[in-house]
Amino acid sequence: MMNDPDIVIVGGGNAALCAAITAAETGARVLILEAAPKDYRGGNSRHTRNFRCMHDGPLSVLTGSYDEEEYFNDLLLVTKGKTDEHLARIAIRGSQDSQPWMEAHGIRFQPSLSGTLSLSRTNAFFLGGGKALVNAYYRTAEALGVEVLYDAHVDHLELNGDEITRVDYSYQGQNHSLSPKGVVVASGGFQGNIEWLTRAWGPAAANFLIRGTPYNRGAVLKDLLDQGVQSVGDPTQCHAVAIDGRAPKFDGGIVTRLDCVPFSVVVNKHAKRFYNEGEDVWPKRYAIWGRLVAAQDDQVAFSIIDSKSKDLFMPSVFPPVTADSIAELAEKLGLDPDTLTATVDEFNASCRDGEFKPTELDNLATEGLEPSKTNWARPIVDPPFLGYSLRPGVTFTYLGFKVDETAQVQGPNGAVKNLWAAGETMAGSILGQGYLAGFGMTIGTVFGRIAGKEAAEYVN
Amino acid sequence: MSTESTTALADGLTPTEEARRQIEICNACRYCEGYCAVFPAITKQKAFADGDITQLANLCHNCRGCYYACQYTEPHEFALNLPKVLAEVRQESWQDHAWPQGVARAFHRSGVAIAAFVILGFALMFAAARWLGSSGGEGFYAVLSHNMMVAIFLPAFVLPLLSITISMRKFWHHIGGKPIGVRASLAALKDAARMKNLSGGHGEGCNFEDEDHFTQLRRVGHQLTMWGFLLCFAATSSGTVMHYLFDMPAPYTFFSLPKLLGVSGGIMLALGTAKLAWLKPKGNKNLGDTRVWGGEMAFVLLLFVVAVTGLALYWAGGTGLMPSLLALHLGAVLAFFLLMPFSKMVHGFYRLASLVRDAQQKEG
Numbered sequence: 001m002m003n004d005p006d007i008v009i010v011g012g013g014n015a016a017l018c019a020a021i022t023a024a025e026t027g028a029r030v031l032i033l034e035a036a037p038k039d040y041r042g043g044n045s046r047h048t049r050n051f052r053c054m055h056d057g058p059l060s061v062l063t064g065s066y067d068e069e070e071y072f073n074d075l076l077l078v079t080k081g082k083t084d085e086h087l088a089r090i091a092i093r094g095s096q097d098s099q100p101w102m103e104a105h106g107i108r109f110q111p112s113l114s115g116t117l118s119l120s121r122t123n124a125f126f127l128g129g130g131k132a133l134v135n136a137y138y139r140t141a142e143a144l145g146v147e148v149l150y151d152a153h154v155d156h157l158e159l160n161g162d163e164i165t166r167v168d169y170s171y172q173g174q175n176h177s178l179s180p181k182g183v184v185v186a187s188g189g190f191q192g193n194i195e196w197l198t199r200a201w202g203p204a205a206a207n208f209l210i211r212g213t214p215y216n217r218g219a220v221l222k223d224l225l226d227q228g229v230q231s232v233g234d235p236t237q238c239h240a241v242a243i244d245g246r247a248p249k250f251d252g253g254i255v256t257r258l259d260c261v262p263f264s265v266v267v268n269k270h271a272k273r274f275y276n277e278g279e280d281v282w283p284k285r286y287a288i289w290g291r292l293v294a295a296q297d298d299q300v301a302f303s304i305i306d307s308k309s310k311d312l313f314m315p316s317v318f319p320p321v322t323a324d325s326i327a328e329l330a331e332k333l334g335l336d337p338d339t340l341t342a343t344v345d346e347f348n349a350s351c352r353d354g355e356f357k358p359t360e361l362d363n364l365a366t367e368g369l370e371p372s373k374t375n376w377a378r379p380i381v382d383p384p385f386l387g388y389s390l391r392p393g394v395t396f397t398y399l400g401f402k403v404d405e406t407a408q409v410q411g412p413n414g415a416v417k418n419l420w421a422a423g424e425t426m427a428g429s430i431l432g433q434g435y436l437a438g439f440g441m442t443i444g445t446v447f448g449r450i451a452g453k454e455a456a457e458y459v460n
Numbered sequence: 461m462s463t464e465s466t467t468a469l470a471d472g473l474t475p476t477e478e479a480r481r482q483i484e485i486c487n488a489c490r491y492c493e494g495y496c497a498v499f500p501a502i503t504k505q506k507a508f509a510d511g512d513i514t515q516l517a518n519l520c521h522n523c524r525g526c527y528y529a530c531q532y533t534e535p536h537e538f539a540l541n542l543p544k545v546l547a548e549v550r551q552e553s554w555q556d557h558a559w560p561q562g563v564a565r566a567f568h569r570s571g572v573a574i575a576a577f578v579i580l581g582f583a584l585m586f587a588a589a590r591w592l593g594s595s596g597g598e599g600f601y602a603v604l605s606h607n608m609m610v611a612i613f614l615p616a617f618v619l620p621l622l623s624i625t626i627s628m629r630k631f632w633h634h635i636g637g638k639p640i641g642v643r644a645s646l647a648a649l650k651d652a653a654r655m656k657n658l659s660g661g662h663g664e665g666c667n668f669e670d671e672d673h674f675t676q677l678r679r680v681g682h683q684l685t686m687w688g689f690l691l692c693f694a695a696t697s698s699g700t701v702m703h704y705l706f707d708m709p710a711p712y713t714f715f716s717l718p719k720l721l722g723v724s725g726g727i728m729l730a731l732g733t734a735k736l737a738w739l740k741p742k743g744n745k746n747l748g749d750t751r752v753w754g755g756e757m758a759f760v761l762l763l764f765v766v767a768v769t770g771l772a773l774y775w776a777g778g779t780g781l782m783p784s785l786l787a788l789h790l791g792a793v794l795a796f797f798l799l800m801p802f803s804k805m806v807h808g809f810y811r812l813a814s815l816v817r818d819a820q821q822k823e824g
C-alpha cells in the first residue's frame with residue numbers, strides 16, 4: 001500500500017473520482033479512502049442517471065442548445081435566489097467541457113430514457129446509470145496509478161494553523177494515520193446519520209427513508225466544522241421527496257419514486273386530505289411532497305387512484321395495494337374505512353366536467369373543496385382502486401464547507417492551504433435550497449476537477 | 461453438481477417468476493436502456509405474461525453490462541442479477557420447447573453426456589469404416605462409400621431439423637409471434653449478423669472476462685464461430701449441389717468452392733471456438749445458468765473438434781492418417797448434428813425468432 005501519497009482523497013463518489021483522475025494525470029501519487037466496501041462504492045453517485053450540461057449547440061446525446069443564462073435562470077427559480085452566483089456560473093460554464101472530458105475518461109452516454117423526454121435537451125444520461133459511471137472512473141483512475149482503499153473510513157483531519165497535517169482513518173478494524181501534502185474532501189453530506197438528522201430536523205426525521213448511501217454520515221464534515229472550518233447551507237435542512245413508503249431504509253434509489261400524486265387524492269393516516277395534489281406538473285412539485293409528508297403524523301401519507309389512472313405514470317417497484325371498494329382499500333392500508341370513504345366521496349362530489357389532459361395543466365379543478373385540487377381532478381370511482389403509501393425520502397443535506405473558486409476550503413482564519421472540497425460536501429453555497437435535476441453531478445464533476453487540479457499544482 | 465441452484469429456487473420462485481420480479485424493478489429504473497434490445501422492449505409494457513418473459517430472455521445475449529451497471533445487485537436486498545435469471549429462463553425455454561423433451565434436459569446440462577455421445581459417434585464411424593467399408597471410391601469415399609455416408613448423414617441431418625421445426629412452432633406461439641414478414645426478418649438478420657446486442661450499445665463490446673471492462677473478445681470469438689460455421693455449412697451444401705446437380709463428385713481441388721469455403725470456415729470456426737472456450741472459465745459463472753455450464757463448454761469443444769479434424773483431413777488427406785481422421789471427423793459431425801436440437805447450438809434458432817418478434821413489436 002501507498003505509505004506516503006501526495007494527495008489523499010476522502011470519499012469514492014463522482015467528485016472524489018474526478019479529483020483523483022485529474023490529479024493523477026499530472027503525475028501526483030493519489031490515494032482514495034472510501035468508507036464503503038467495494039460492492040457499495042460510489043456513494044450517492046452510484047444512484048444517479050444524468051448530469052445537467054450547458055451547450056451552445058447539439059452535443060453528444062443532447063439536443064438543441066442550453067445556454068448559460070437559461071441554465072442560471074433555472075437555478076435561480078428552484079433556489080429562489082439562494083445561490084452564490086460566482087460559484088454557480090463556474091459550475092454551469094464548466095459543465096460544457098466536462099461532457100467531452102467525461103467521454104475521454106470512460107463515461108458513455110445514452111439518449112434520455114423513455115418517460116424523461118422533457119430532459120433530453122438539458123440533461124445528458126449516463127449509459128447504464130451512475131454505477132456504470134463510477135465503475136468507468138475507477139478503471140480510469142486505477143490505470144493512472146491511483147490507489148483505492150475500500151472500507152477505509154476517515155475519522156479525523158488534523159487542522160494545524162492553516163494546514164492539514166494528519167489524516168486519521170480506520171481500515172479493517174485498525175486505526176492508521178497519514179500525512180499527505182494535500183487533501184481533497186469529497187465525502188458528501190450527513191443524511192446517512194439518522195441521529196444527526198433528528199438533532200437537526202427534529203424527532204420526525206427518525207421515520208425518514210434515505211434514498212442513497214448509508215455511508216455519507218458526515219464524519220469529516222463534523223470533524224472539520226468542530227475545528228472552526230467555515231460552513232455554508234442551512235444546517236437544519238435536507239432535500240426530501242415523497243417515495244414509496246415500503247422502500248428500504250437506505251439505498252432504495254430511483255425505483256422507489258412514485259409519480260402518481262397528481263392523478264390521486266393524498267390522505268394522511270387520519271384519512272384526511274391535506275394539500276392540493278394538482279398544484280403543478282409533477283417534476284415541479286415532486287420535491288415539496290417530501291416536506292408535506294414529513295409534516296403529517298407518523299410521517300406517512302397514502303396516495304389513492306382508480307383504474308382510470310393506473311397507466312399514466314412510470315411503474316414503481318412495489319405493486320400497489322388494490323381493492324374493489326374504497327372501504328376495502330382503507331382496511332388494507334390501515335386507514336379508517338368510513339373516513340376514507342367520506343373523504344373520497346366529498347372529493348368526487350366536488351369534481352366537475354372538463355377535458356382531462358394528463359401531460360399539461362388542464363385546469364380540471366375541484367369546486368368548493370378545501371384544500372382544493374386545481375388540476376387533473378377526476379372522480380375516483382372506477383374499481384379496482386389502488387393505493388400507495390408515501391414517506392419522505394431524503395436525497396441530501398444542505399450543510400457543507402465554504403469554498404472559494406478554486407475549491408479551497410475556508411478555515412477559521414482564511415483558506416486552508418492544502419485542503420480542497422468538492423461535490424455534495426460543498427454544494428450548499430450553490431444550491432442553497434431546492435434542487436435542479438442533474439446539478440449535483442455537475443457540481444461534483446466541475447469542482448472535483450478543479451480540486452484535483454489545484455491540489456496537484458500545490459503538491460507537485 | 462448438487463450445490464448449484466438457480467437464483468430463484470431459494471425463494472421458492474421459478475426462474476420465470478424471479479425474472480418477472482427483476483424485470484419489474486428494471487421497468488421502474490430503466491438506467492440500462494441503451495445496452496441492448498431487452499430494456500426498450502421492457503419499457504413498452506407494464507405487465508409481463510410468461511410468454512413475454514421468455515421473449516425477453518431470448519433477446520438477451522448475456523453481455524452482462526446490466527449486471528455490472530446495476531446499483532441493486534447483491535448484497536442489496538433487491539438482488540438484481542438479470543443476466544443470470546434470463547439465462548435460466550432462456551435455458552428452460554429451450555428445454556421445454558424441445559422435442560423430444562427428456563433428451564434435451566440431459567444434454568443441455570451434462571458435458572459428460574455430450575462427450576459420451578461424441579465418443580459413440582467416433583466408434584460408430586470407425587466401425588462403419590472397418591466393417592462396412594467402401595466398395596471402392598476415390599479419396600474419402602475409399603474409406604466410406606458415398607452412399608454409406610448419405611445413408612448415415614441424411615437422417616442425421618433431417619431428424620434434427622424436423623425436431624427444431626416442431627420446437628420453433630411451439631416457441632413462436634408461446635411468445636405471441638405473428639405471421640413473419642420480410643421487413644422484420646431483415647431487421648432481425650441484420651442484428652444477428654452484426655451481433656448488435658453484444659456491442660454494449662456503445663460499440664465497445666461486452667463485459668465478460670474482466671468484470672466491468674468492455675472488450676470485443678467475446679463478440680469476436682462468437683462472430684468467428686458463427687461465420688465459420690456458416691461457411692463450413694455452405695461448403696458442404698456446395699459439395700452436395702456439385703455432386704448431384706453437376707455430377708462433380710469429390711474429391712475437389714483446393715480452388716474449388718467446397719474447399720475454399722471449407723478451409724476458411726474451418727479456420728474461423730477453430731479460432732472462434734478456441735477463443736470462446738478459453739474465455740468461458742474467465743467469466744463469472746454466477747452470471748449465467750450454472751446448471752448448464754458443463755454442457756455449454758462441452759459443446760464449444762465439440763465444435764472445435766469438428767473444425768480441427770476437418771482441417772486436419774485437408775492437410776493429411778493423402779497420408780495413412782486419413783482413414784482414422786475421417787472417422788473422427790465424421791463421428792464429431794454426426795454427434796454435432798444429432799445434438800443440435802438438444803444443445804447450446806439451438807440458441808441460434810431461438811435468438812433469431814426472438815429478434816424477428818422484437819422487430820415485429822417495434823413495427824407495432
Ligand SMILES: Cc1cc2nc3c(=O)[nH]c(=O)nc-3n(C[C@H](O)[C@H](O)[C@H](O)COP(=O)(O)OP(=O)(O)OC[C@H]3O[C@@H](n4cnc5c(N)ncnc54)[C@H](O)[C@@H]3O)c2cc1C
Pocket residue numbers: 010011012013014015016033034035036041042043044045046047048049050051052152153154155186187188189211212213215216217218219220252253254394395422423424425437438439440441442444
Ligand atoms: C436516488 C438518487 C438519485 C439521484 N440522481 C441524480 C441525478 O440523476 N443527477 C444528479 O446530478 N444528481 C443526482 N442525485 C444527487 C447526486 O447523487 C449527488 O449530488 C452526487 O452523487 C454527489 O456526489 P459526491 O461525489 O459529492 O458524493 P457521493 O457520490 O455521495 O460520494 C461520497 C463518498 O464519500 C464516502 N464517504 C463518506 N464519508 C466518508 C468518510 N468518513 N471516510 C471515507 N469516505 C467517506 C462515501 O462512501 C462515498 O463514496 C441523486 C441522488 C439520489 C439519492
Ligand code: SF4
Pocket residue numbers: 128129485486487489490491492493526527529530531532540542
Ligand atoms: S439492471 Fe439494475 S440498473 Fe439496469 S435497469 Fe435493471 S434495475 Fe436498473
Ligand code: SF4
Pocket residue numbers: 492495496497498499519520521522523524525526527542543546657
Ligand atoms: S446481459 Fe446484456 S443483453 Fe442481457 S439484458 Fe443485460 S444488457 Fe441486455
